[in-house]
Structures are given as C-alpha cells and as structure tokens.
Amino acid sequence: MTTNTLTLERMRADIARMVHESPENILLDDNLMDMGLDSMRVLNLLVTWNETGIGLDFSEIAEHSTLDGWWSVVQKRLAQINA
Numbered sequence: 001m002t003t004n005t006l007t008l009e010r011m012r013a014d015i016a017r018m019v020h021e022s023p024e025n026i027l028l029d030d031n032l033m034d035m036g037l038d039s040m041r042v043l044n045l046l047v048t049w050n051e052t053g054i055g056l057d058f059s060e061i062a063e064h065s066t067l068d069g070w071w072s073v074v075q076k077r078l079a080q081i082n083a
Helices: 008-019 039-050 058-062 067-082
Strands: none
Touching: 008 039, 008 067, 039 058, 058 067
C-alpha cells in the first residue's frame, strides 16, 4: 500500500468534486446516486482510490449507495490489508 491512505474525508471530497458540490454537503447517509453519481463516475472514483493500493472492486461498492456504506467497505479492506 502506498503512503497515500484513503480516508473518509478524501472520499467525501472526491465525491463532492464529481457531483459539483461542496464536501460539507455530502452527508454519510445521502444517496449518492440521487446526487448525480452514475456507474461511470463511480468507476472513475474507484480508479483514483485504488491508486492508494486498497484494491476496491466495483461490485463491493455497488452494493451500497451511501458514503457510510462505501466507508464501511473501505474500513473492512483496510483491516484486511493491515492484518
């Protein structure tokens, strides 16, 4: 894994940039698809986030529609990497 660890705040900022919102407007329980994320944008986010070495898969993320859900996937993956 690289030193550029994926954080909740980075995810929030990246999502906000993708949907042209301020990060503070992206709440943990907002439906991100309702905010304008589509599958192509999600794939672009995953490419960026996977540059940290986390290795997220689209199918894992697609099971969730909120930042909170995505963050839980990231936390599980980080725990696996650091185990």
